Amino acid sequence: MKYSKIFQYAYLVFAVLFIYDGISKWNNGTQEAYVSLALGVLAGFVFFFRRKFAKKLENRNNSK
Template sequence: MKYSSIFQYAYLVFAVLFTYDGISKWGDGSNGAYISLGLAALAVFMFYFRRRFNKKFQNRNNQS
């Protein structure tokens, strides 16, 4: 389960990278800014989703 917690924080790293990419493309006037910002939002969502799933999984293992 240690690997899943590492990948969980990798989503935050990708969110920061996509946000930076989106902001830099926004300043250039490129059309890809919305896609990058959308992927950043998706990465943040996946972080919280995986975090909640991991907590449920750990609670289920502790009860058994």
């Protein structure tokens, strides 16, 4: 279970990196900014989804 928390926060790190990359590409005027921003939003969504699912699983295991 400890490894899943590490990977969970890795998604958050990737989200920040992709959003930073997208903003820097946007300022340069390139079209690849949209791809980086979309990947950043997707990684952020996966972080929050995995965190919610892990808490739900932990609550289920603690209630038994």
